[in-house]
Amino acid sequence: MTLTLPQLIAAGITPTVARTFLPHLIAAFERFGIDRPRRMAAFIGQCSHESSAFTRLEENLYYTDPARIASMFSALRQVERARGYVRSPKSLANVVYAGRNGNGDEASGDGWTYRGRGLIGITGRTKYRNAEKLLGLPFEARPDLAAEPGGATLTAGQYWTDNGLNAQADRWQIDAITRGINGAAMAGRIDRADRCNRALEALLAAA
Incomplete structure (x- = not known):
């Protein structure tokens, strides 16, 4: 069909x-x-x-409520700390995804670079690397491919x-x-x- x-x-x-x-x-x-x-x-x-x-x-990491951030991400469970990441999606991604799924530390910027993308989101350098191996497209080097219709559907x-x-x-x-x-x-x-x-x-x- x-x-x-x-x-x-x-x-x-x-x-x-x-x-x-x-x-x-x-x-x-x-x-x-x-x-x-x-x-x-x-x-x-x-x-x-x-x-x-x-x-x-693409994952939406723009939050206006620190309590929402604290409820969503274990790395920022304290509301006062979460307050520093309100309306700051890049900084938020870099802290909450640091050291996870093949990402480097917060300073590496991998959290933002390999944030969730796709129709069923892939998150983290390891998942982008695996998608590249399985699908034959350069997802690790060009992660925005996963936010394009073709790449999003394939992943x-x-x-x-x-x-x-x-x-x-x-x-x-x-x-x-x-x-x-x-x-x-x-x-x-x-x-x-x-x-x-x-x-x-x-x-x-x-x-």
Whole structure:
């Protein structure tokens, strides 16, 4: 089954964005075996939630509330310390991601350089390096590739297959897929399910 533009629009993606992403989704679906309605719908729905309907391909680290920063990042649990990173996304990324996932220390700037990007965000130098090895694109040297439609879709497809999410989609285990992407927090559980179900309805209606 090949995804079409009307199907993608019916799944809740605006026409302009759908036209941009359609060829990249078709290529990724073929590459990663996302080739049945349930697999395609689960991928579209989960990625739609993760990226605000395919419009946000880069982690937003601009916070105005220090309490929110403290609740989000273990490195800044003290609100008074978190206050110093309000409206300072670059500094925030460099401190909270320092020494993690292959990043250097805060001074290295790796936290900002390798911040989350993609339809299913990859974060940290190690993950960018692994994406480069698996996908054959220079993600480590040019991390912004992961925030472009092609790179964002490929890295999401790689994550999808690496975590066995096709099998869960075949059984329509949306909560299990959500857990595989978001972990125990299950953030946006209801919205994810709604988006997946809408995408499946769009695909089956045109099948």
